[in-house]
Structures are given as C-alpha cells and as structure tokens.
Amino acid sequence: MMIIHESAEDYLERILMLTNEKGYARSVDIATDLGVTKPSVSFAMKRLRENGYIEMGDDNLITLTDKGMEIAVRIYERHKVLTKALIMLGVPEDVASEDACRVEHDISPETFQAIKAHVEKATRWLEQDPSRADL
Numbered sequence: 001m002m003i004i005h006e007s008a009e010d011y012l013e014r015i016l017m018l019t020n021e022k023g024y025a026r027s028v029d030i031a032t033d034l035g036v037t038k039p040s041v042s043f044a045m046k047r048l049r050e051n052g053y054i055e056m057g058d059d060n061l062i063t064l065t066d067k068g069m070e071i072a073v074r075i076y077e078r079h080k081v082l083t084k085a086l087i088m089l090g091v092p093e094d095v096a097s098e099d100a101c102r103v104e105h106d107i108s109p110e111t112f113q114a115i116k117a118h119v120e121k122a123t124r125w126l127e128q129d130p131s132r133a134d135l
Helices: 007-022 026-032 038-050 067-087 093-103 108-129 132-133
Strands: 054-056 062-064
Touching: 007 038, 007 054, 007 062, 007 067, 026 038, 038 054, 062 067, 067 093, 067 108, 108 132
Parallel strands: none
Antiparallel strands: 054 062
C-alpha cells in the first residue's frame, strides 16, 4: 500500500463526508469545511487526481475512485469510532471530534481494533439497559 500523507487522508475523508451529506463534493465546500484556501484545495485535488484517488468531472464535482474510497472509508470509520469512544469517556462532542481527527491518522490497526471492539461492547451493554448511561 502506498504511504499517503495525513492531509491527503483528511481531504479524502472530507470528500466522502460531503458526498454522504450533500450527494456531491466540490472544492469550495472542501475549502470551507477544512478551513483552507481554494488554491490549497486545488493543489491537493491535482495531486490526488494524479495519484488515482479522485476523478474530477466536467461539472467540477469530485468523485472518489475505488482506491480513494478505500482510504476515505477507513479514516472516516476511525473518526466515528474514536469520537464515540471519547464521548463515552465524558469528552464534549466537539472536542472529541477534533481529538479523533488528530488520532485517527496515527493509531495502529491493532489499537484501533481494540478500541472499536470495546466501543461496540459498551454500546450493546448500554442498549440492553439505557439507564446504565448514567453510570
């Protein structure tokens, strides 16, 4: 597997999130969501396209290739699971999401799988008796 930089993972994840939310992804939306300039997004999209992670249509809509989708799905899953784990520990949602974004790129697959298994187990336990959420 090719080594991909954290910023590229962030762009791929954001493209997936925008596509899920709006049905499409555009450079202007990526720039707004990530708090970066449009020229920065243009440069990143050029690199992602050259490396086969995205395609850009004539309508300027950005689509993930299978290769890009694989990375985006992995990072987005990590983001969601880590955010949920931190919220379960009592971290406010906005802080949990920001912290998850930092950790999602560097955590080992083994550690992530252990956290994911724990979150799933805790979620099932809480679903069996919602009053446990107060514990």
